[in-house]
Structure formats: structure tokens, C-alpha cells
Amino acid sequence: MEALNIFFFPLLACVLLILIHSYFGIHILERGIIFVDLSLAQLIGVGIAFSLLFGHDVTDKYLFSIIFAVLGALVLSFSRQIGRFTNIEAFIGVLYIFSFAASILILDRTPHGLEEFKTILNGNIIWVGQKDVAQAFALYIAIGIFHYIFRKKFFALSADGTGGFLWEFLFFLSFAMVLVKSVQMAGILQVFSFLIIPALIGKLFTDKPVKILLLGWSLGLLSTLFGLTASYKWDLPAAPLIVASLSIMFFLSLIAKAICKKSR
Secondary structure: OHHHHHHHHHHHHHHHHHHHHHHHHHHHHHHOOOOHHHHHHHHHHHHHHHHHHHOOOHHHHHHHHHHHHHHHHHHHOOHHHHOOOOOHHHHHHHHHHHHHHHHHHHHOOOOOHHHHHHHHHHOOHHHOOHHHHHHHHHHHHHHHHHHHHOHHHHHHHHHHOOOHHHHHHHHHHHHHHHHHHHHHHHOHHHHHHHHHHHHHHHHHHOOOHHHHHHHHHHHHHHHHHHHHHHHHHHOOOHHHHHHHHHHHHHHHHHHHHHHHHHHO
């Protein structure tokens, strides 16, 4: 009962994170730009770093984060054009490394740079409260409805590359707005694992988006519940445990897929 009281809102936050990020994960896997989440999230991390250097309250953090989120969405909207001149994954990797280095340089000028950098990477999912969950719920629902209404547009964009620059920008902008809240709650590493691993597990067994989501959600929530429980029982950091348990779930699913294929 005590564990439930402690982890109730962190668990709700993880549920919301898995639900929205698994959906975006399907698009990211379809596009073949696996590390775009890391680079965009780290660019938002630069905004958070600037807010810690120049800002004084939560509003400043959101303002700087949104500015860099919009900037990142604008840059990534040209990803197909950039891909004509260079390897797009390499470009995304350079964007990530640049953002990573910039964050370190900025945070080096703050009083608690190292601790603040660790917070950007790992987040504070254990300290998520009712207000954070309510804000995330409202944001994710709004973006989820937007994507549901225009789902044909977005899936055509990811699968076939048809739709034009405006829809490309709207896709990355909505994704970036999700990341602004997600990174501040859960950190870059946990957000990346929620984006890629549940969708990757689902795609091991089916190509249908709805089934991918249902399978990814189920195993993702199971892994998260285990990670939070282990964190409470063994007094270990929650975020790395959740990431590790999700990764182990993927490895086990991969083994199960291989066994099933061999038996056939």
C-alpha cells in the first residue's frame, strides 16, 4: 500500500508516456530515423540548460524548451531534403552530438551543472505529482486527437513520404511539443526507450499499427511496473531500472520470435 501511494502518480505518468510515445515510435520506425527522438530531446535539453542559466522559474523552463522544440521541428522538417545530400541518420547523430556538447557547455556555467545535466538525462519521474500528470494528460490528449483526425495524412507521410512540407512540420512540431513535457518529467533516456522499444517489440510480431500499439503498450506497461517495483524494493534509481527492464523485455521478445520462426 505504501508503494502504491509513493508510485501512483509516477506510474500514471509512465502510462501516459508509453501510450503517446509508442504511437510516435511507429512513425519513427517507419521513417527509419531511429535516433531522431534523442537528437530532438537533447535539443530541447539545450533549452532547459539555457533556462537554468538565465531563467528563474518554471515558466522560463517551458519557454526556452518550446523555443528549441520549434527550432528542432523546423530543422527536422527538412530531413527528406537533407537526406538527398547526406545520410540522414548521420545528420541526426551530428545534431544530437552538437546539442549534447552545447548542453554541457551551458550547464558548466550554472552552479550545479553536473546534477542538472543528470536530471536532463534521467529526469525525475519519482517526483512527478498530480499537476504534472494532469498537464501531460491534457497535452497528450490534444495531440492524440489531432493525430487521430489526420491519421491518414500522417501515416501516408511516414510510409510514402507524401504530404508536403506543412504536414512534415506539423508532425515534428506535435512530436516536439510532446517531448517538451516528456523530457521534463522522465528525462531523455527514458523517453527514448518509451518511444522505440514498445513499438519495436510490437513490430516483431505484426505489421498492423493497432496490433503494434496494443502489444507494445501491454509489454511496455508490464516492464515499467516491474521497474518501479524493483526501484522501491531495492532502493535503486527508477529511470535506469525502467529502461533496463524495457530492454530486457525486447531481448526476450526477440528470442521468442526467433524460437517461433525456427519451430515453423
